[in-house]
Amino acid sequence: MNQKELVSSLIPESAPEPATRVAIGINWTLVDSPIGTGLVHTPAKSLQGCVPIAEAGTLKGRSLRELMDLTSDPNPFARAVGFAAVNAYWNRRDITGDPVNGLDLVEDRGHKTVIIGRFPRLDKRAPGAAVIERNPGPNDFPEEAAATLIPQAEFLVITASTLSNGSLAGLLNLRRDAYTILVGPGTPLCPALFGHGIDVLAGLRVDAPEKAEQAIMEAGADKAMQAAGTMISLVHG
Numbered sequence: 061m062n063q064k065e066l067v068s069s070l071i072p073e074s075a076p077e078p079a080t081r082v083a084i085g086i087n088w089t090l091v092d093s094p095i096g097t098g099l100v101h102t103p104a105k106s107l108q109g110c111v112p113i114a115e116a117g118t119l120k121g122r123s124l125r126e127l128m129d130l131t132s133d134p135n136p137f138a139r140a141v142g143f144a145a146v147n148a149y150w151n152r153r154d155i156t157g158d159p160v161n162g163l164d165l166v167e168d169r170g171h172k173t174v175i176i177g178r179f180p181r182l183d184k185r186a187p188g189a190a191v192i193e194r195n196p197g198p199n200d201f202p203e204e205a206a207a208t209l210i211p212q213a214e215f216l217v218i219t220a221s222t223l224s225n226g227s228l229a230g231l232l233n234l235r236r237d238a239y240t241i242l243v244g245p246g247t248p249l250c251p252a253l254f255g256h257g258i259d260v261l262a263g264l265r266v267d268a269p270e271k272a273e274q275a276i277m278e279a280g281a282d283k284a285m286q287a288a289g290t291m292i293s294l295v296h297g
Contacts, residue, residue: 061256063229067131069252075125075149081269082119082127082141085276088245088285089137091144092273093124096155097266098147099285100246101221103136110136124149136225143224143246150250151265157292162243162262165293167215174209174238176231177219180282189217210234220244220263232257245285254296262293 081092084102091098103110113119119127119141128149130142163179166186173189175182178200182191190209193200201209210216210231216238222228224246232240240258247263254261266272266289275284 061229061233063226064132066229066232066253066256067223069255070146070150070248070250071128071131072125072149075128075145076123077149078121078123079119079127079145079148081273082144083273083276084137084140086279087281088276089140089144090269090273090276091124091127091141091148092266092269093145093148096148096150096152097269097272097289098144098149098151098248099264099266099272100140100144100147100224101244102140103225107136109134113138113141131224140224143248146250147246147248147263150248151263151292153265153267155249155265155292157249157294159290160262160293161291162241162247162260162293163217165241165260165262166217169214171209172212172214173217174206174213174215175217176206176222177217177244179217179219179243206231206234210238211236213238216240218242220246220248223248229256245282245289249292249294251294259296260293262291264289265292 077093083090089100089102124145127145130138168186170188171190175191191200241260243262245264268288272288
């Protein structure tokens with residue numbers, strides 16, 4: 061499986077609903093629609109290829125399906141809008157599931173638990189886990205360690221930002237039998253991801269899009285996003 065195949069499985073043939081809001085904050089990107097609201101981590105401005113979106117000012121009002129085409133755009137800012145549109149389609153306001161934070165499902169099995177991304181309070185949730193970070197801290201492993209750690213993992217937790225940054229498919233290809241959770245407000249609650257080896261989709265249903273947009277414009281982070289919605293986990297099978 062490659063990243064293109066994975067992303068294609070998330071994009072429906074038709075999604076005519078218009079984007080009623082498009083907002084890009086320093087931490088989060090939002091696309092709102094009549095059926096749901098999508099969130100994705102905003103890439104750092106210093107990331108290669110991050111430039112102003114040429115069509116800025118015209119994105120609101122386009123169909124979700126049209127915005128989804130931006131998932132293949134070379135500009136990371138535009139890609140974030142595309143994936144937020146994907147999430148607006150799948151993370152609908154009427155979706156139901158287990159109202160739990162996916163991180164609460166993590167089992168600490170020492171370095172047999174591998175976590176991609178330094179989530180808040182991990183030292184309390186899973187102090188023995190091996191944490192892999194792009195910008196590793198003192199107790200983290202660098203990205204290169206994934207090739208060694210993931211094949212040995214029994215429990216694998218992956219941040220949803222790996223979908224929009226293009227690394228998710230490669231990480232999933234490294235896993236063997238690990239119980240795998242994709243977690244974060246940017247997780248698309250799309251059952252097709254179960255076919256790619258993911259066991260739990262732990263995302264966010266935005267219940268108050270106006271509140272989410274205001275928090276984004278005021279540089280809100282994860283806690284502010286969670287206050288605008290409900291954590292939802294879908295479990296395969």
